[in-house]
Amino acid sequence: xxxxxxxxxxxxxxxxxxxxxxxxxxxxxxxxxxxxxxxxxxxxxxxxxxxxxxxxxxxxxxxxxxxxxxxxxxxxxxxxxxxxxxxxxxxxxxxxxxxxxxxxxxxxxxxxxxxxxxxxxxxxxxxxxxxxxxxxxxxxxxxxxxxxxxxxxxxxxxxxxxxxxxxxxxxxxxxxxxxxxxxxxxxxxxxxxxxxxxxxxxxxxxxxxxxxxxxxxxxxxxxxxxxxxxxxxxxxxxxxxxxxxxxxxxxxxxxxxxxxxxxxxxxxxxxxxxxxxxxxxxxxxxxxxxxxxxxxxxxxxxxxxxx
Amino acid sequence: xxxxxxxxxxxxxxxxxxxxxxxxxxxxxxxxxxxxxxxxxxxxxxxxxxxxxxxxxxxxxxxxxxxxxxxxxxxxxxxxxxxxxxxxxxxxxxxxxxxxxxxxxxxxxxxxxxxxxxxxxxxxxxxxxxxxxxxxxxxxxxxxxxxxxxxxxxxxxxxxxxxxxxxxxxxxxxxxxxxxxxxxxxxxxxxxxxxxxxxxxxxxxxxxxxxxxxxxxxxxxxxxxxxxxxxxxxxxxxxxxxxxxxxxxxxxxxx
Numbered sequence: 053x054x055x056x057x058x059x060x061x062x063x064x065x066x067x068x069x070x071x072x073x074x075x076x077x078x079x080x081x082x083x084x085x086x087x088x089x090x091x092x093x094x095x096x097x098x099x100x101x102x103x104x105x106x107x108x109x110x111x112x113x114x115x116x117x118x119x120x121x122x123x124x125x126x127x128x129x130x131x132x133x134x135x136x137x138x139x140x141x142x143x144x145x146x147x148x149x150x151x152x153x154x155x156x157x158x159x160x161x162x163x164x165x166x167x168x169x170x171x172x173x174x175x176x177x178x179x180x181x182x183x184x185x186x187x188x189x190x191x192x193x194x195x196x197x198x199x200x201x202x203x204x205x206x207x208x209x210x211x212x213x214x215x216x217x218x219x220x221x222x223x224x225x226x227x228x229x230x231x232x233x234x235x236x237x238x239x240x241x242x243x244x245x246x247x248x249x250x251x252x253x254x255x256x257x258x259x260x261x262x263x264x265x266x267x268x269x270x271x272x273x274x275x276x277x278x279x280x281x282x283x284x285x286x287x288x289x290x291x292x293x294x295x296x297x298x299x300x301x302x303x304x305x306x307x308x309x310x311x312x313x314x315x316x317x318x319x320x321x322x323x324x325x326x327x328x329x330x331x332x333x334x335x336x337x338x339x340x341x342x343x344x345x346x347x348x349x350x351x352x353x354x355x356x357x358x359x
Numbered sequence: 360x361x362x363x364x365x366x367x368x369x370x371x372x373x374x375x376x377x378x379x380x381x382x383x384x385x386x387x388x389x390x391x392x393x394x395x396x397x398x399x400x401x402x403x404x405x406x407x408x409x410x411x412x413x414x415x416x417x418x419x420x421x422x423x424x425x426x427x428x429x430x431x432x433x434x435x436x437x438x439x440x441x442x443x444x445x446x447x448x449x450x451x452x453x454x455x456x457x458x459x460x461x462x463x464x465x466x467x468x469x470x471x472x473x474x475x476x477x478x479x480x481x482x483x484x485x486x487x488x489x490x491x492x493x494x495x496x497x498x499x500x501x502x503x504x505x506x507x508x509x510x511x512x513x514x515x516x517x518x519x520x521x522x523x524x525x526x527x528x529x530x531x532x533x534x535x536x537x538x539x540x541x542x543x544x545x546x547x548x549x550x551x552x553x554x555x556x557x558x559x560x561x562x563x564x565x566x567x568x569x570x571x572x573x574x575x576x577x578x579x580x581x582x583x584x585x586x587x588x589x590x591x592x593x594x595x596x597x598x599x600x601x602x603x604x605x606x607x608x609x610x611x612x613x614x
Contacts, residue, residue: 056398063541118602287591305606351507
């Protein structure tokens with residue numbers, strides 16, 4: 053069954069869209085990532101114009117994240133306080149990120165900038181996470197049943213002022229790191245059009261020292277607002293949100309998120325981390341290959357964006 | 360005096376065949392395409408007849424060309440080059456206007472049906488439909504960019520050349536079936552029909568097909584452009600409601 057998308061002005065298969073939404077939603081429910089870094093390439097692959105893929109993908113991410121957060125809230129696995137602090141940083145970061153994105157678009161090199169950012173951040177973070185979680189997994193297998201508790205490791209981060217109690221995470225740390233982490237993630241979200249979960253989740257685990265159990269829900273909570281903000285900005289500035297496309301992606305996504313959350317709860321923390329690390333690395337390698345190998349079509353046609 | 364009379368006579372003699380020339384009487388199966396939610400392309404039948412006062416002249420046969428042209432937009436074409444190990448966009452060329460859709464259908468091979476001077480005068484084939492003034496200054500091999508545009512859009516079925524797709528019966532009746540693709544842009548699509556003999560255009564006709572979004576498609580498109588903030592907020596509410604509904608639904612299923 054084909055559906056004509058009014059803003060994208062292309063006709064696509066309904067089941068294909070539901071499927072893409074479902075897969076991305078599943079990953080978001082399981083790992084606490086928004087899924088934006090997957091949804092944009094998938095939509096581009098089926099022929100949706102880039103601007104619309106980014107903006108409508110953001111819209112879908114909001115829905116999956118809400119679905120995922122509600123699932124996590126049932127298990128009391130969301131730290132709202134931390135979420136709010138991250139959120140404040142996130143909105144500020146997103147605002148400046150969108151500005152830089154607009155500047156890059158004017159230069160005509162936004163694709164390259166986005167690709168390089170993806171490869172750099174995904175590669176770095178994926179690599180670090182992979183190493184850490186592989187070590188943790190091996191340690192837990194050798195040491196027996198009890199896994200090593202990481203939550204009371206004190207780093208330089210814990211020496212900063214303006215401390216606040218984050219009961220759900222079991223932390224008493226300064227608000228500055230969460231604000232900074234939120235801002236960095238928001239900035240990258242504004243540039244890459246993603247929720248930033250793939251950076252937020254490792255940052256929360258390794259920089260802030262939050263337990264993995266709380267990280268997923270809190271990350272989703274922050275993503276809701278940052279991607280919601282991004283959606284509005286795209287809708288108002290460039291009219292690139294296609295509600296019909298969003299509706300189908302969302303339908304698939306929210307169901308996928310629920311299933312993903314259930315399966316994620318059954319995995320051990322180390323297993324989740326290593327799977328996410330692998331996923332992130334695979335995407336980073338794919339984008340790196342795209343940059344290094346000669347593309348099949350050297351020329352690209354884009355409509356002129358009127359100021 | 361005699362020279363003037365001779366000139367006048369020559370003019371009259373030349374005018375005589377013009378008065379008895381062939382003209383097109385044409386029609387379209389539909390002059391309005393409504394893009395609804397499940398739009399999957401449409402087929403337009405372009406038909407017509409040749410009206411002539413005298414029987415068809417001897418010699419080369421009559422040929423028919425039909426073109427369908429979608430709305431034109433400015434485009435930027437970029438080319439990737441390997442720089443410092445990675446492939447990135449380097450040169451770019453701005454096209455003033457290129458049609459979003461362009462189909463040319465003829466009764467036979469284009470070289471036989473149309474001469475290049477007539478093509479230039481009436482701007483029939485694709486090369487003349489793409490307006491790219493001054494691109495020579497933008498890049499060293501700018502014609503390559505236009506060739507790439509044509510190649511990309513030909514592969515995408517946005518540009519089409521269908522030689523032999525127009526059926527001409529007994530030099531009088533013609534029909535052409537043009538399939539409009541599913542990925543259609545809204546606008547006025549110009550249909551032109553040409554009668555040619557020995558590569559020269561004898562007569563031409565023009566019709567317009569209105570392609571418009573209808574119903575919910577139109578509503579969403581207009582709202583997105585006229586009330587973007589409301590539209591954005593509505594998208595978010597949709598997302599929120601869907602997220603909550605899925606969560607509630609699963610909760611009920613699990614019980």
